[in-house]
Amino acid sequence: xxxPIITGTQVAYYIVCQRKLWLFSKNxxxxxxxxxxxxxxxxxxxxxxxxxxxxxxxxxxxxxxxxKRGLIHEVKKSKSLEESHLWQxxxxxxxxxxxxxxxxxIIDYPKLRKRERVxxxxxxxxxxxxxxxxxxxxxxxxxAPTIINKPxxxxxxxxxxCYC
Amino acid sequence: MKDYYIFKSGRISxxxxxxxxxxxxxxxxxxxxxxxxxxLFGEIDLNTRVINFFAKNGxxxxxxxxxxxxxxxxxxxxxxxxxxxxxxxxxxxxxxxKRLEIAxxxxxxxxxxxxxxxxxYPNIDDSNIATMNNFSALALEQDTIASLMxxxxxxxxxxxxxxxxxxxxxIEFTKRVKHPPDNMLNAIISFVNSLIYTAVIKExxxxxxxxxxxxxxxxxxxxxxxxxxxxxxxxxxYGDRLIFDLLNNRELTDKHFDKELNYCYLKExxxxxxxxxxxxxxxxxxxxxxxxxxxxYSRIIxxxxxxxxxxxxxxxxxxxxxxxx
Ligand code: SF4
Numbered sequence: 001x002x003x004p005i006i007t008g009t010q011v012a013y014y015i016v017c018q019r020k021l022w023l024f025s026k027n028x029x030x031x032x033x034x035x036x037x038x039x040x041x042x043x044x045x046x047x048x049x050x051x052x053x054x055x056x057x058x059x060x061x062x063x064x065x066x067x068k069r070g071l072i073h074e075v076k077k078s079k080s081l082e083e084s085h086l087w088q089x090x091x092x093x094x095x096x097x098x099x100x101x102x103x104x105x106i107i108d109y110p111k112l113r114k115r116e117r118v119x120x121x122x123x124x125x126x127x128x129x130x131x132x133x134x135x136x137x138x139x140x141x142x143x144a145p146t147i148i149n150k151p152x153x154x155x156x157x158x159x160x161x162c163y164c
Numbered sequence: 165m166k167d168y169y170i171f172k173s174g175r176i177s178x179x180x181x182x183x184x185x186x187x188x189x190x191x192x193x194x195x196x197x198x199x200x201x202x203x204l205f206g207e208i209d210l211n212t213r214v215i216n217f218f219a220k221n222g223x224x225x226x227x228x229x230x231x232x233x234x235x236x237x238x239x240x241x242x243x244x245x246x247x248x249x250x251x252x253x254x255x256x257x258x259x260x261x262k263r264l265e266i267a268x269x270x271x272x273x274x275x276x277x278x279x280x281x282x283x284x285y286p287n288i289d290d291s292n293i294a295t296m297n298n299f300s301a302l303a304l305e306q307d308t309i310a311s312l313m314x315x316x317x318x319x320x321x322x323x324x325x326x327x328x329x330x331x332x333x334x335i336e337f338t339k340r341v342k343h344p345p346d347n348m349l350n351a352i353i354s355f356v357n358s359l360i361y362t363a364v365i366k367e368x369x370x371x372x373x374x375x376x377x378x379x380x381x382x383x384x385x386x387x388x389x390x391x392x393x394x395x396x397x398x399x400x401x402y403g404d405r406l407i408f409d410l411l412n413n414r415e416l417t418d419k420h421f422d423k424e425l426n427y428c429y430l431k432e433x434x435x436x437x438x439x440x441x442x443x444x445x446x447x448x449x450x451x452x453x454x455x456x457x458x459x460x461y462s463r464i465i466x467x468x469x470x471x472x473x474x475x476x477x478x479x480x481x482x483x484x485x486x487x488x489x
Contacts, residue, residue, distance in 0.1 A: 027246035028372055028473070144477060161474075163455050164467040 006135055011091040011128075012084040014135050018145040020158055025139040030157040086118060087131070093120045094128045165200040167446075169439045171432060173206040178214045199223050201366050205232065205435060224369055226362045231429040233344070234358035237365055237388070239375070246372040252476040253377040264307065266475065266482060267380040270396045271303045271316045273484035277400030278323040280487050281408075285330050292326060309380070316380075316396075323400075332412045344427035351421060351428045352410075355435065356403040357395070359442050364391040364398065367465045373473065394468060401487045402461060406441055415441075450489060 013021040023029070089105035096103045097120065105118035138145065147153070147162050156162075170176075174187035183194040196217070202225045210225075218225055219240035226237045256262040279296045282288050299319040306312040324340045327349065331337075337349040345351040365388050368375045378389035386392060410416045420434025430438065449458040452467075459467065468485050475482035 026248040027244075028249065029244065142478075144479060160455060160457075160459075160463075160467060161470045164452075164470050 006132055008088040008091055010135055010139075011131060012088040014131055014138075015084040015087050016152060017148050017150075017156070018138050019147060019162070020156060021135065022138055022141065022144045023158060023161075026144075030161060087128075089118045090120050090124050091128055091131075093118070094125060165198060167201040167203060167443060168194060168199055169203040169205065169436075169443070170208065171205045171436060173208065175209040176202075176204075176214055177211065178217045183214065183217070196221050196223070201226060201362070203362070203439070204228065205432070222369070224362075224366050226365075228358075231344070231427075232355055232432075232435050233429070234362065237362060239365065239369060239388075242369065244370070244372045249372040249473060249476065250374050250377070253374055256476055257377055257379060257383065260309075263379050264309065264312065266472070267309060267312055267393070268304055268306070269482050269484040270380045270393050271312055271319075272300055273486060274316065274396040274400060275300045275303065275319045276486045277397065277404075278319060281330075281400055281404055282323070282326060288326055288329050292322065295322060309382075313380070330408055330412075333414065333417065335411070335418075345429065346426060347423075347428050348418060348421050349407075349411075351430050352407055352416065352434075352438065353403075355430050355438060356407055356442065357399055359439070360398050360403050361388075361391055361395045363446060363462060364388075364394045364465055367462065367469055368394075370466060371469045371473065373469055394465070394472075397468065397485050398465060402445065406438075406445055410438065410441060453488070 010021055010025060013024055085107055089107060093103055093105050107116045107118060109115070153159050153162065170185065172185070172187045174185060176183060176185050178184075179193070181196060183196050183199065185192045185194060199221070200223070202218070202223060204225060205228045215225075215238065218238065222240060222243065224237055224239060227235045229235050256266060275296060279293055279300075282293060282296065296319060299315055299322075303312060303315045303319075306315060320340070324337075327337055328335075331349070335348050337347060340353065341347075341350050342354060345354045365375065368388070368391055373390060375388040375390045377383050378385075378393045380393045380396065381389045383389050415437055416434055420431055420437065421428055422431050446462040447460055449460050450464075451457075452459045452464075455467075464485065471480070471482055471484075474480045
């Protein structure tokens with residue numbers, strides 16, 4: 001079992017940018033006033049208001065867990081960061097599997113009226129294990145990884161911090 | 165989000181999820197999501213309920229007394245805290261070499277602001293610029309904080325001595341007097357500097373930097389001593405430029421001041437003029453060369469703090485802001 005304090009957000013950040021992962025892990029987060037974040041919050045609050053349940057397990061946060069059916073729901077506003085969403089969910093599945101709970105993941109895109117099923121293959125498990133070790137290694141470094149200079153940076157909440 | 169400056173007297177209270185300002189004759193609702201800072205100049209009643217509400221929403225409140233002098237700020241419990249940053253702030257304070265490196269940048273940048281301001285007024289003799297340049301060079305050579313402060317003091321003295329050549333109004337101004345200001349110019353400088361200082365406090369609150377750990381000023385000097393450090397950079401280029409414009413355009417004249425036996429202060433009508441132009445200025449935007457984005461003047465203060473954080477994280481040596489317009 002890997003270090004349980006690695007969160008889904010850290011896994012997602014690892015996929016997009018290791019620098020973002022490092023900064024976030026040192027609690028150097030930018031204030032959340034960007035519109036993107038706000039919209040995300042809004043969708044999150046409105047779409048699933050009735051069923052909404054949030055659980056926090058050893059640092060892992062799950063937007064909605066329908067425990068009886070063994071489902072993890074992640075609610076996302078667009079498909080722009082598909083890969084990192086996907087790995088976030090897979091990590092949740094992996095995590096629960098390790099503590100003996102079988103679950104299936106679903107990503108909801110209420111704006112696109114789409115849902116997607118997610119499962120965990122053997123390959124995925126290997127990738128996640130490697131990822132967790134990598135995350136652990138990165139966040140122990142005394143210095144932040146360098147700027148990635150990718151188009152994603154323009155949307156990232158750290159943009160001004162990284163490029164000023 | 166904006167800053168609200170309240171001159172009226174009355175009561176500010178929480179009403180459901182909003183703020184209401186009540187005066188004798190009106191009730192003005194203020195949407196809480198819209199408030200960034202609250203500046204209270206009037207005589208205002210507040211209760212813990214509304215203060216807790218400010219805290220929850222990360223709203224800073226700045227208090228001013230009858231004379232318009234800043235008396236203190238309500239700085240809600242921080243929600244952006246990073247042990248890593250605090251440790252590094254302390255590390256850079258304790259090691260005198262590291263401390264000097266940062267402190268010198270503040271002084272160098274402040275003197276750079278003096279020079280840029282003087283250069284805007286061709287009637288000022290060039291020899292003054294040469295002397296200022298000399299002070300900047302000297303600042304970089306100092307190996308104690310006290311001597312660095314001394315150089316900054318000398319540069320500032322020369323700079324203020326040139327004010328009568330910059331300001332076209334007839335005003336008596338011999339030297340900078342702070343507590344309390346003794347004439348018109350000292351009164352407006354004190355007032356504007358307190359606005360800059362609170363603007364920096366606000367930006368520090370939006371980062372992980374701890375406002376009490378500072379480099380040029382001693383951390384024990386004031387509660388927000390880091391804000392004093394950073395304000396040095398912005399006082400000449402944000403504050404003094406505003407003062408020159410207001411006085412030279414005769415938007416402020418002696419009728420906006422009250423002079424008592426041994427002190428002078430801006431009257432309410434004067435304060436309103438200053439606050440309005442200050443607020444406009446802070447919301448002005450300018451193209452940022454590196455970010456390739458428009459940023460407001462107040463955002464530039466935040467970026468300065470980001471640069472300090474990056475210095476503390478040993479990413480990039482801190483080079484303090486130098487005005488490019
Ligand atoms: S701006 Fe770019 S480099 Fe910086 S954290 Fe975000 S993604 Fe990474």
